[in-house]
Amino acid sequence: GEDVEQxxxxxxREGDSSVINCTYTDSSSTYLYWYKQEPGAGLQLLTYIFxxxxxxxxxxLTVLLNKKDKHLSLRIADTQTGDSAIYFCAENNNAGNMLTxxxxxxxxVKP
Amino acid sequence: GxxxxxxxxxxxxxxxxxxxxxxxxxxxxxxxxxxxxxxPKQSLMLMATSNEGSKATYEQGVEKDKFLINHASLTLxxxxxxxxxxxxxxxxxxxxxxxxxYNEQFFGPGTRLTVL
Numbered sequence: 715g716e717d718v719e720q721x722x723x724x725x726x727r728e729g730d731s732s733v734i735n736c737t738y739t740d741s742s743s744t745y746l747y748w749y750k751q752e753p754g755a756g757l758q759l760l761t762y763i764f765x766x767x768x769x770x771x772x773x774x775l776t777v778l779l780n781k782k783d784k785h786l787s788l789r790i791a792d793t794q795t796g797d798s799a800i801y802f803c804a805e806n807n808n809a810g811n812m813l814t815x816x817x818x819x820x821x822x823v824k825p
Numbered sequence: 826g827x828x829x830x831x832x833x834x835x836x837x838x839x840x841x842x843x844x845x846x847x848x849x850x851x852x853x854x855x856x857x858x859x860x861x862x863x864x865p866k867q868s869l870m871l872m873a874t875s876n877e878g879s880k881a882t883y884e885q886g887v888e889k890d891k892f893l894i895n896h897a898s899l900t901l902x903x904x905x906x907x908x909x910x911x912x913x914x915x916x917x918x919x920x921x922x923x924x925x926x927y928n929e930q931f932f933g934p935g936t937r938l939t940v941l
Contacts, residue, residue, distance in 0.1 A: 749932075754935075755935065756831075756934040757869075757920075757932040758932075759931075759932075762929075812871060813871070813930060814871075815868045815869045817867070817868045818867075
């Protein structure tokens, strides 16, 4: 079946850039997503990228997709303390629009 | 973006009782909704796909008689945890598929269930 993996933890200083990485196995993914989850809350869609794109920028967020290596990354520029959260990547596996999630990366931003 | 609500946000119940969680799409119709379960510090696991007017499709390992799903209208799906046990304590999140928005899934805020 599909598999999506992320590193568990990332710590950065306020003002630095954060890069969260994700690898996936399903080559038929059409959309790949980044979600943010704050403590005790649901998921907030941050951004998504269509599989025929290799980059998407949205304000402080930059998504890079290497389809050959099945590698997705999320770069947050000028990271703020409010960016501290768990970030999930997910892929749409085309089977009934179900999403397969990675394990989540906990981002800690130090002042 | 579209809004999905869940009710209740938190519920505490005794072992053996049943708990119903509602998931509503507030400003769009959702023929398909999904129910996820999230354990502490873990990712979301898809439990079932809820289709309006038909039976839900359960993922492997999810007991359909224990987690009853009813998708009675285009804006409401309910998840009932029957005969709850402490191991059912978890964070339950629903999402609704908006076919008018490139099939984007919009997530509810989640329901924290604690079974004593």
